[in-house]
Amino acid sequence: MGRGTMRRSIGSFMGNALGGVRGRENAAAWMVAFTAAYLLWIKPARDAQKEEEARAILRREADLHRYVEKTRPIADPQERGLIRGKGKQSVSES
Secondary structure: OOHHHHHHHHHHHHHHHOOOOOOHHHHHHHHHHHHHHHHHHHHHHHHHHHHHHHHHHHHHHHHHHHOOOOOOOOOOOOOOOOOOOOOOOOOOOO
């Protein structure tokens, strides 16, 4: 195999690997197609994903401020007289 046939076979392989792009017009057509696909499908999907992430962050922030404790507080046993000794006395009793 000579050098010329080797170069042609490599060139043919590269041309086929690129999807048959041959010549400037064909490459320009592929660029237009890729640009249109990006603008019509890929970019809107990415923008929607970023917007959804931003909404999720805002929801999480809002939920932090909406939290209300649902359990009753535990009473201090000393105030209720459950522990030995006198409980809390008011100023008028002393």
